[in-house]
Amino acid sequence: MQVAHIHIQNFRGVKEASLFFSQHAVLLGDNNTGKTTVLEALDLTLGPDRLNRTPPIDEHDFYRGQYHTKNIGAAQPIVAVDAPGALGAEGAKGEAAGEEVAPKEALMINIEVTIIDLTGEQQARFGDYVEFWDSKQKKLYSDAVPEGVDAANITHALRVTFLGHYDPEEDDFEGKTYYASSITGGSPVSFNKKDKQVCGFLYLRSVRTGSRALSLERGSLLDIILRLKEVRPQMWEGAIENLASFSVAEDPALGISGVLKSINTALKKYVPKEWGVEPHLKVSNLTREHLRKVITAFIATGEGDHAAPFYRQGTGTINMLVLAMLSQIAEDKQNVIFAMEEPETAIPPYAQKTIIHEVRKLASQTLFTSHSPYVLEEFALTETIVLARNAAGELQQAEVVLPDSVKLKRYRQQFRQRFCEGLLARRVLIAEGATESDSFPVACRRLAELKPETYSSIEALGVCIVNADGDGNIPDMARLYKAIGKRTFALCDLQDAPAKALIEAQVEHLYMHGEKGIENLVLKNTPKAAMERFSDLIQWPQDLLQKYPDPKTNIIDALSDYFGKTKADLGVADYLAQCSEDEIPQWIRDACIHLKELCTPPAPLSFAADVSPGGEPGDGNEAL
Structure with a gap:
């Protein structure tokens, strides 16, 4: 069993999305792209406990907060819903026909999930609602030839839809x-909690899941395990009885009982006994729900006998505890879809890999989000889904396709150093070599420190810089990132016309200076005072001191040799880091300003001119 497809409309930051999943997949994208929104949409549709929350959705779950036609300006299209039918109650039977799923003027959250590879138990339970999915065409099989369903690429499927809306009569939100x-078919039938439990979807949010994993709260991991094992501990009545007989702080030496007695004496002056007297302290509210919240597991810490509540353990320990509990759930259920956010949180690299491999073995399907190269490199290219969202709220997916010049072996070997960061960013600057990829960010950062109102670091702009390892590799590297929806830029030395044209065809803007080597750009365009100051700051290598006993007497040649010798040791970057604004070459300053202009969205004209998350400025093809 696995989720093959999800279609999302009007949910959070996503106006529209249609995504396809493999058996195991990792969702990539910059922050606020929509990765968590996708997992939340799955949970809203398939999570057995999500709809227990009242209401299950709120104002902020609607795209741009638009949940009623009156929320939308005149320029916005109105999408009203008029879907008559029966509101399903339990199982396969609905209630009275003729009711509307939502008021006509309501804007809907509409999430449709297609589940495939159903087990025999699932096929029997869902009966009349089972359809067929063509995994090759990635759509429902609808041919009129019945024997076509016997093909290897055709599998049983079930489509489930969540509909959420605002009800103006109740002045509240509803979702089913x-x-x-x-x-x-015109007669909606509810897909209820028991149906969802048969699907076995578990959504594990980063940090939040572990905070109540070993409590007995409803929906906690321990509660799920107990339900799967059909363990119903008859403990509550005995616990309440024992706690009710225990009164706190009765010893008069403590002083608390005396205060309570004085309060009781004063109370008798004003109210009859029947109104309530004799205040005393108990250890809880003595209700089952309250005990579920306050009872928690303790775990020994260190080598001694001292134990502390599990949630007071280290974050990494809690996360591994969650993994152990997940393995219990998977072993009992044997057919689970795990959706997990950022498994790398507070976990060392080797443990991150352990989590990925163990969860993949345990589950029928796993869906991850991650920013960790150690997690991402465990997924094949076909399992890597890169998400991008445009200014209109359309969330799209892309698969990483390597250009001919980037072989799979090279991609895997250099994944952490050269490819991972670009996959996770929205904007990628392809630099010709190591000196450029090291020096340009340092220069931008230095300028931002000196004059923040004019300059910005590339990190603050959300730009990732990638070393192409040679100007001949820039076009293919840029094509790789451009194909998966990244904004691409390039930084290089002087190129001939054909090479320049190849690069410009793949990038939004090319930053090309007029020198052969960034070292020459720096040495020809910075004052002698900056060079001599830098000479005093560094420790000159012995071979260069023999060649230049007093480097300042021939500072340009000495620094040229020094930069050549320290290419791998950030020589040019260290030089730029100690320069003032005026000492940094004008070309670099102009490039920093121009990149900031391209990557900084324009200020809204008015309060009403809302900018959707994920929006980008114009095409930015102006020449530097």
């Missing part, structure tokens, strides 16, 4: 899940 095929 239905068999999708029953909605199109």
Whole structure:
């Protein structure tokens, strides 16, 4: 069993999305792209406990907060919903027909999930609502030839739809899940909690899951394990009885009982006994729900006997504890879809890899989000889904396709150093070599420190700089990132016309200076005072001191040799880091300003001119 497809409309930052998943996949993208939104949408549709929250959605779950036609300006299209039918109650039976799924003027959150590779138990339970999915065409099989379903690429499928809306009469929000095929048939039938439990979807949020993993709260991991094992501990009545007989701080020496007695005496002056007297302290509210919240597991710390609540352990320990509990769930259920956010949180690299491999073995499908190269390199290219969202709220996916010049072996060997950061960023600057990729960010950072109102570091602009390892590799590297929806820029030395044209065809803007080597750019365009100051700051290598006993007497040649010798040791970057604004070459300053202009969205004209998250400025093809 696995999720093959999800279609999302009007949910959080996503106006529209249609995504396809492999059996195991990792979702990549910069922060606020929509990765968590996708997992939340799955949880809203398939999570058995999500709809227990009242209401299950709120104002901020609607795209741009637009949940009613009155929320939308005149320029915005109105998408009203008029879907008559029966609101399903339990199982395969709906309630009275003729009711509307949502008021006509409501804007809907609409999430449809297609589940494939159903087990025999699932096929029997979902019966009339089972359809067929063509994994090759990535769509429902709808041919009129019945024997076509016997093909190897055709599998049983179930479509489930969540519909959420605002009800103006109740002045509140409603959300329910239905068999999708029953909605199109005009008589919606509810896909209830027991149906969802058969699907076995578990969503593990970063940090938040571990905070109550070993508590007995409803929906906690321990509660899920107990339900799967059909363990119903008859503990509550005995616990309440024992706690009720225990009164806190009765010893008069403590002083608390005396205060309570004085309060009781004063109370008797004003109210009859029947109104309530004799205040005393108990250890809890003595209700089952309150005990579920306050009872928690303790774990020994260190080598001694001292134990502390599990949530007071280290974050990494808690995360590994969650993994151990997940393995228990998977062993009992045998058919689980795990969706997990950022498994690398507070976990060392070797443990990150352990989590990925163990969860993949345990689950029928795993969906991860991550920013860790150690996690990402464990997924094949076909399992890597790069997400990008445009200014209109359209979330799209792309698969990493390597250009001919980037062989799979090289991609794997250099993944952490050269490719990973670019996959995770929105904007990528392809630099010709190591000196450029080291020096330009340092120069931008230095200028931003000196004059923040004019300059910005490339990190603050959300730009990742990637070393192409040679100007001949720039076009293919840029094509790789451009194909998956990244904004691409390039930085290089002087190129001939054909090479320049190849690069410009793949990037939004080419930053090309007029020298052969960035070292020459720096030496020809910085004052002698900056060079001599730098000479005093560094420790000259012995071979260069023999060649230049007093480097300042021939500072340009001495520094040229020094920069050549320290290419791998950030020689040029260290030089630029000690320069003032006026001492940094004008070309570098202009490039920093221009890149900032391209990557900084324009200020909104008015309060009403909202800019959607993920929006970008114009095409930025102006010449530097």
